[in-house]
Amino acid sequence: MQAGAAQPGFSAVPMSDLRLNVSVENSVRTSLSQNVIATIPGATRAEETIIYTAHWDHLGMVPDLEGDQIYNGASDNATGTAALLALAYLHSQQPPPDRSIVFLAVTAEESGLLGSQWYAEHPVYPIAKTVANINMDNMNTFGRTRDVVVVGARSSELEDYLDEAAAEQGRYLQNEPTPERGYYYRSDHFNFAKVGVPALYAESGEDNLELGREYGAAQAQDYTDNRYHQPSDEYDPNWDMAGAAEDLLLYFNITLRLANGTEFPRWYAGNEFKAIRDASAGERQ
Template identity: 50%
Template sequence: MLVSLALLASTSALAAPSGKAPTVPVQTLKDVTRILSSDAYAGRAPTSPEEAKTIAYIVARMKAAGLKPGNKGSWTQDVPMAEVSANPTPLTFTVDGKPPLALAYKTDMVIGTSRLVPNVDIKNSEVVFVGYGITAPELGWNDYAGLDVKGKTVVILINDPDWETKTLDGPFGGRAMTYYGRWTYKYEEAARQGAAAAIIVHDTEPAAYGFGVVVSSWAKPRLGLDAKDNHMSDSAAIGWMTLDGARRVFAQAGQDFDLLRTAAKAKGFAPVPLGSTMSMSMTNGIKRQMSKNVVGILPGKVRPNEYVLYSAHWDHLGRCLPVKGDGICNGAVDNASGTAGLIAMAEMQAKAGPAARSQIFLAVTAEESGLLGSDYYAKNPVYPLGRTVGGVNMDGLNVVGPVRDVKVVGPGLSELDGYVTRWAKAGGRTISLDTDPEKGYYFRSDHFSLAKLGVPMLYAESGEDLVNGGTAAGRAAAEDYTTNRYHKPQDEYRADWNWGGAVQDLTMYYGIGRELADGKAWPNWVATSQYRAIRDKSRAGK
């Protein structure tokens, strides 16, 4: 859920913290970002030839910063992965007495599988519309109520039922997306229900990106974590269809998609069998390979078996669709800059000397493939999650300039809000709410892998109230990056960037991390958070 600024502010102590942070090493930010985003690193794709070069550089910088190897004497943690290259047929929908309807790959739909099998074959699977595909017992909401979907194909809406609400009021947080709205959850729940295939209907506004983004991410070999069971508990096929494709499928079955979409917003909606069947097949190439997380540590001097965590993902998209002849997605802001922030933070904390608790610096792989590196670490932690106090994730630094505010992504979830409020105030900044809550950014970066297993993680970033130009200039800069550089070859290093905003943020992150590392507090989730019970259980087991 999201909360008001007043409630967010109430979680902080009245007094601003004292103490001065070491100077942020701006040259480190420039050097690490420039080098990692150079063409020599070819976009830092996991398992690519350039991964080894990337890992070696990060390790060298961590070592030079004064860190120690963080994984039982090793600088790295192996992350077993499997790449699936799917070659699907069209999705063919059949209704008795009517001509078959075929949805074409890349044009009308994308489809794939997380199962590590050479072939997928689905024949005459009954099609069911399950609304938003949500099962939320705490809200009395079950879009699968009264129907067994084992072996069937479920069609699902993206986002939450109340996403069109203009406020933050509603069973699912109103305008703010909850995890129930994320596509990852939709597939997870469909698998738990036993669906053979799960197809999400794409709609640009509630998805927060166009269908072209979906195609570019899905219509290529896709990385996932390897698994001993070959992910056989997942649905055999998962994918997306266009809004137009969905309307045609429903019309073929004599149903009005838009009417059913409206009905699905109401509590008590019942799944609707369409009276059609879906058939498709795909052949899969499977390539098992290893990637790596990088782990460094500054051992604590008083309670070394308690840990504060800093994270950033080192990977990007590698070679991608060329724009004006440039086919390398360098990922300078996303996330060479965040990796640079991780190294700079290591230098600052090492310069300040050992804290009471140990501090972990984690550079994870394959964030762009679905938070895979952080997910693997969270499920296979080098340091127990029950002894991990909390931490800060850095995914893209501000290279536009100093700002007057701090944007907390996912505010009102944990007691870390009090820390960020205090340290923002110490830096002369105010707190602003997420300007795009419907996009679900809280669930789209590596902190979430740890959060959903109970570890309070802060995800904050510079706001948009630029010292030079105000909110209009800040919003324009953010939109320019999203439109013209995000996940494109144009996300390249520039020598004329203004690092003043990054310095503000890193100074704040340093203060938050140092307060956690030198203190005895164990910040928890708020009482209403779904992660509170998970945290309490892990702390009890430690």
């Protein structure tokens, strides 16, 4: 049956006589970790916020491993944490915005998005007046790209802002190549979406400006196969951060526009999170 199950066209069959007894022993250890938050207060509508997020945690150590036992998380997500700090600096050099801009480094993403879940359930700023969330997780380290990948494409009007900002850089939007992996539900923006906040999760695409799409796709696959959630996710002095820097300017320009505007981006019709947001519309009048 096992061999048959591996063949195309296999259909499930009842196994009514099968019995399974399982005994599992595990230990549970609790620990305390922190989210870290900083804010540039809005000059006229401080209660309305745009929130950047990036998780600062990774997977720690695994003493049973031979050799390197440290899961460094250099790309995932030290790059995102560095991006958060860089954006905080960029925004601090601007005149005070009308709305507040929040920089939220969340913990325990790798343990189930726990830090962002805590914030969404215990918000510092009103969720109903949170204009948008822009999440950064695993920045581009292989150079500039012509395309920008939208994870969870066709979700909210934030994509219209992204499209305009990308066009100013001579770039175009691209749907994620592997939507079946459910990445929109696997990083911290998801917890903001669940409480109705329009959330944007984008990343550099694979159409490398100098070496083409084949090179970019190979770099992405190499990372997935050889470094993602492995001790080998270490800093490499050969990284080309020009693509990450260009992406930061996308997020910066989108946030600057939102922070000095009055509009609240909406979920597109039919989106699963739209009803939650619409229920709090009266609080944004």
